[in-house]
Amino acid sequence: MKKFFTEQLLAWNQEQNTRTMPWKGIKDPYKIWLSEIILQQTRVEQGLPYYEQFTTAYPTVQHLAAAPEEEVFRMWQGLGYYARCKNMLAAARQIVDTFQGQYPDTHEQIQTLKGIGPYTAAAIASFAFNSPHAVLDGNVFRVLARYFGIHTPVDSTAGKKEFAALAQSLLPANQSAVYNQSIMDFGAVVCKPQQPACLQCPLSAKCVAFKQQLVAQLPVKTKKLVIKKRYFYYIVLEYKDQVYIRKRTENDIWQNLHEFILIEMPGPINANELEAYTAFKEVMHNIPYTVQGISPAFKQQLTHQTIYSQFILLTAAKAPELAHYMAVPRARLNSYAFPKTITDFLQNKSLGLF
DNA sequence: AACCCGGGGAT
DNA sequence: ATCCCAGGGTT
Numbered sequence: 113m114k115k116f117f118t119e120q121l122l123a124w125n126q127e128q129n130t131r132t133m134p135w136k137g138i139k140d141p142y143k144i145w146l147s148e149i150i151l152q153q154t155r156v157e158q159g160l161p162y163y164e165q166f167t168t169a170y171p172t173v174q175h176l177a178a179a180p181e182e183e184v185f186r187m188w189q190g191l192g193y194y195a196r197c198k199n200m201l202a203a204a205r206q207i208v209d210t211f212q213g214q215y216p217d218t219h220e221q222i223q224t225l226k227g228i229g230p231y232t233a234a235a236i237a238s239f240a241f242n243s244p245h246a247v248l249d250g251n252v253f254r255v256l257a258r259y260f261g262i263h264t265p266v267d268s269t270a271g272k273k274e275f276a277a278l279a280q281s282l283l284p285a286n287q288s289a290v291y292n293q294s295i296m297d298f299g300a301v302v303c304k305p306q307q308p309a310c311l312q313c314p315l316s317a318k319c320v321a322f323k324q325q326l327v328a329q330l331p332v333k334t335k336k337l338v339i340k341k342r343y344f345y346y347i348v349l350e351y352k353d354q355v356y357i358r359k360r361t362e363n364d365i366w367q368n369l370h371e372f373i374l375i376e377m378p379g380p381i382n383a384n385e386l387e388a389y390t391a392f393k394e395v396m397h398n399i400p401y402t403v404q405g406i407s408p409a410f411k412q413q414l415t416h417q418t419i420y421s422q423f424i425l426l427t428a429a430k431a432p433e434l435a436h437y438m439a440v441p442r443a444r445l446n447s448y449a450f451p452k453t454i455t456d457f458l459q460n461k462s463l464g465l466f
Numbered sequence: 467a468a469c470c471c472g473g474g475g476a477t
Numbered sequence: 478a479t480c481c482c483a484g485g486g487t488t
Contacts, residue, residue, distance in 0.1 A: 153482055153483085154483080155482050155483095158474060192474090193473085194472080195471065195486070196471095196484090199485080199486085227484095229485045231483070232484075232485085250482060251482090292483095305482085306477065335468090365472075414473070415473080415481095416469095417472095451472085467488100469487085476479100
């Protein structure tokens with residue numbers, strides 16, 4: 113069963129796999145690494161333009177390591193999971209500082225880099241160095257759960273161990289790069305999450321889930337998604353063509369991105385009445401201002417949160433003294449990274465203010 | 467072990 | 478709405 117699996121998978125790859133990606137088949141560990149970080153929990157189509165931008169702007173790890181953090185974050189803007197960006201930059205500097213600019217070539221060393229876990233270490237080790245480590249990503253979990261009929265939840269510790277051992281046992285040690293590439297492509301193209309192409313699948317004859325009609329039930333996941341709602345009211349305070357922003361530093365969404373003066377409310381309010389709230393008065397207590405306008409509400413759906421944002425535009429009558437905020441000329445806002453909901457606001461010309 | 471972290475496409 | 482995407486880090 114295992115031998116059939118590996119043989120058929122490699123045959124499918126050779127005969128039917130037409131999936132193409134710019135990083136596929138390359139051997140430069142730096143570019144492989146960039147692609148892997150960008151693609152963590154991110155679809156290939158979404159990550160593709162970012163990969164092109166990063167490899168163009170930073171063709172080597174030395175270029176990336178020397179880049180200003182703000183510039184790198186700006187390039188990452190819109191891709192999400194911003195800790196990846198922070199860790200990527202840290203890893204680039206690790207490589208330059210402690211590995212003499214030479215990308216580490218062993219699985220053990222690779223996994224010491226920031227932002228590289230079991231999956232990414234195996235991917236780089238196999239793709240760049242043909243090292244015999246099986247990748248275990250969402251595709252692999254799904255393909256193996258179905259083909260072998262495994263009901264162990266993939267989001268449990270026991271499941272991760274079981275699937276990791278199975279994946280490793282299937283890996284032909286001298287073909288780790290092509291095998292790892294094949295199983296992920298196969299999961300993305302044939303053994304898809306919804307409506308997999310079982311009738312064209314070269315593995316279906318021995319696929320447990322197919323034979324038992326359990327394809328839709330596998331893989332098993334236990335965690336349930338809880339989505340909380342949050343209500344953000346942003347004060348866009350201007351003084352002499354400068355706008356007040358700050359970097360988010362809390363353990364919360366959008367860490368290291370920038371924002372305007374935020375007042376978060378426990379529930380929705382009428383933005384026209386924001387001035388009456390204590391939180392607003394505390395921020396604006398000795399700043400004379402006039403209201404220039406109030407934006408429509410922006411809604412952003414994240415995986416675990418729904419964010420409702422509204423922007424109140426104020427002009428200060430004298431220079432505001434605001435701790436923790438910096439005054440930035442409007443024309444220079446584009447050198448800072450913002451969350452999607454704020455870039456949406458900045459691009460909304462209906463208010464005529466930006 | 468449980469929880470947190472974005473944005474977007476498909477259904 | 479719900480799921481899931483070339484997952485990793487923190488608590």
